[in-house]
Amino acid sequence: MNSENRHDITYRYDNEDKVLLAVDCIIFGFDGEDLKILLIKRGFEPEQGKWSLVGGFLKKEETLETAATRILRLYTGLDNIYMEQVDTFSEVDRDPVERTISTAYYALININEHSKNLIQQFSANWFSVSKAPHLIFDHDKMVQHALRRLRNRAATEPIGFDLLPEKFTMRQLQKLYEAIWDTKFDKRNFVNKINSQNIIDKLDEKDMTTSRKGSYLYQFNAEKSKTQDIRPFGLKI
Template identity: 65%
Template sequence: MALNRYSNADKILLAVDSIIFGFDKAGLKILLIKRDFEPELGKWSLMGGFLKEDENLDEAAIRILQHLTGLRTIYMEQLYTFSKVDRDPVERTLSVAYYALIDIAMHDKELINTSAQWFSLDKAPHLIFDHNQMVEKAIARLKRRALSKPIGFELLPPKFTMRQLQKLYESILDKKLDKRNFINKINSFGILVRLDEKDTNASKKGAYLYTFDKVKYDEKVLEGFNFKI
């Protein structure tokens, strides 16, 4: 009886596809790869691979990303499982989408796959299968996340200016923010530490550098906040 229940059931291929968000001076970007195998050879796609019998999904997502790009990302989170019957023309395949956050400048040297490329969100090409839908869902999730938890630790360099953090929020929320209100709000969370150093890349006067107070940052990640701005 037990064996029947299980043995009657269909076994199915499981893909894991990841939306890799990166951030640099120019804004928020996603990492795409040019497919080097059929079907859809030469088309752009998310980073993806198949789940193995002996690993869980989180492990697969990390393994695939590492293998395809060399990147060891800091933050990955499961997004949604896509299951349309004909989503993959070759064979019935479900795909569990993950999204990841990384600081582009920091990890650029790790990138080993030359067919991988960063695209800003508005200039990204059409993707294979249902990957565009996955990206949309990831953007929506990232937006919600940015409003309810601190974000940036994974996307910014270890030291960053207030304007970089503001720009990050602006690219995620796709909306200009008032700089005074932004600073006041961020400071009210107590997750930043202002250093005595300044960054003079972007201005002659120089801008204070900040780091995250990781303890308070992690507290806020757990408890959440209301970033209504």
């Protein structure tokens, strides 16, 4: 970037304002029915007892990605989480304590594979996106942005699988996409569409827990799957 009025031979930006930078994470999970987010009950003032996204301050030696990874590990115990930067929120009074700018990341995790201990320790809870309580600061706005981003991303890239167990049924997959977009799909059309994408492998195993007949398990195949560009066009159809 360019300092506007400086020709300082020491090459430092000494006269510029510094700010606190935070990272907040919208952690999405899927319980088989609803798209959920992980929230924590704030243990300190201000807004003690209110629900909030998980977050933390950026440290000097960290990138935002590193900080988000650290925060996700802190609250879930997980590494290697799918993550995407959403937006940076900078309203001057967004945090009443002190001017803080926050970059939001959304993350997708398998709701059954994170630390129960940590959940307890942080008074964390999963909430359906549609039934979540009001959050502190501008966190509701962050969630809305994250959801929009997730929907757009999931429409063009095969990311939903991060929310499922490694092996899943067609029904689970369909339920997931229905949850993401808050819509219903026709079962046959869904299967045909997914199969035409050629990105999941049908296994020989069946899940016998939901029906007498059992349903085949599938597995995401990262090899076969390559991301593709949005096709040019579609201005307001």
